[in-house]
Amino acid sequence: MTSLSPILKQATPVVVDHALGSWIYATDGQEYLDFTTGIGVTSTGHCHPKVVAAAREQVGKIIHAQYTTVMHKPLLELTEKLGEVLPAGLDSVFYANSGSEAVEAAIRLARMATGRPNIVVFQGGFHGRTVAAASLTTAGTKFSAGYAPLMAGVHMSAFPYAYRYGWDEATAVEFALKELDYLLKTRTAPNDTAAFLIEPALGDGGYLPTPPAFMEGLRERADRHGIKLIFDEVQAGVGRTGRFWGHQHSSASPDILITAKGIASGFPISAIAASTETMSKAWPGSQGGTYGGNAAAAAAGVATLGVIEEEGLVENARIRGDQLQAGLKEIQARFPAIGDVRGIGLMQGIEFTAADGSPDAATAASVQQATTKQKLLTLTCGPESNVVRLIPALVATENEIEAGLSRFEAAVGAVVGAVPAEAGV
Secondary structure, eight states, rough: OOOTTTOOOOOOOOEEEEEEBEEEEEEEEEEEEEEEEHHOOTTBBBHHHHHHHHHHHHHTTTTTTTTTTTTOOHHHHHHHHTTSSSOOOOOOOEEEEHHHHHHHHHHHHHHOOOHHOOOEETTTTTOOOOOOOHHHHOOOOGTTTOOEEEEEEOEEEOOOOHHHHHHOHHHHHHHHHHHHHHHHHHHGGGEEEEEEEOOSSSSSTTTTTTOOHHHHHHHHHHHHHHHHEEOTTTTTTTTTTTSGGGGSSSSSSEEEEOOGGGGTTSSSSEEEEOOHHHHSSTTSSHHHHHHSHHHHHHHHHHHHHHHHHHTTHHHHHHHHHHHHHHHHHHHHHHHHTTEEEEEEOOOOEEEOOOOOOOHHHHHHHHHHHHHHHEEEEEEETTSSSSSEEOOTTTOOOOOOOOHHHHHHHHHHHHOOOOOOGOOOO
16 A cells, blocks of 8 residues: 655644634544644635635636746736835746745855855755755754765854853844854855855744844845845745744845745745846756746735735734734743743744753653644744744734633643742743
């Protein structure tokens, strides 16, 4: 009997029958509050009626129209809609299918546009599993181990992970920028460096918002040295952080922006955006792909962007994110096993640590499994696998966030025991 690869381990035992909004309905009749959203993909919730209607209509017209062979209306409309939200100056777009593909397209463009070979990434970043993307990923060795030789020309610099270092954010930023300057003096000269590549909030690396001062420091150095600044907005973009793009919590703006995940509410489509001047420096034949810019996915993307605007979902992500973080911090105060709560918008991470402050992956894994028993779906992340991440849909309501907090607290309590008496209630 044929089966799925044994390496594909499910985070939960749930087999879905159907889903709507923030809820997944399993084949056994159980209902689950979904705080995973397909790892941040179903931005408008499961099966938003307007997204479903747009995709259904498009499937009845044409499913696949290869966009370097014949153009189709949904892709033109999606490009126009993206233009309304892209940072100023990024007026040229290339479409692919996945985040990894878009990442590879972005670094290929940066190398061609600058004529330089090297890419600087930052510790804890996740950029994909294909060869180049895995070479750029430092969120854990599991993404690249056993896959050598990896792509050459990649250099890693420090990320300002204040909690890990035991510092305040300003100290961590100062340290990380000094380390980057040192890297540019010792490993990759500025005139050999094509790009800095960073997530505005680390995804698999532990749900760590990138401090605005660090983003701005990267922008200053990129400008000074003629280096392209690439923001990987695959997970942090499209409203997830309470701004349309995660980098908009800083004053820094990218030369190349990467987007995927939430842009089409679950349909596979990704893109990179750059100025026409930069995009024009890509070599002929370097951009393409059979399924890139698929018509049904593009139609879903147009509908998704429409729903986000019409329903005020970016602002909802900000408000509900504040509510979620405030509730998590209250839970943290009652359970010493939670070392840190951090995040931005509807992208929140809870780091579990042992009594001596060391990472506690076992407790994080147990809590993640316990949340499923509480009918709340969550995931873990981080290089130490000791972070539980919560990723509600942008349509999440006040009551759903409260329900999620209650279920999460019950799961933590079931794993680590009763609330300590001195912590209060």
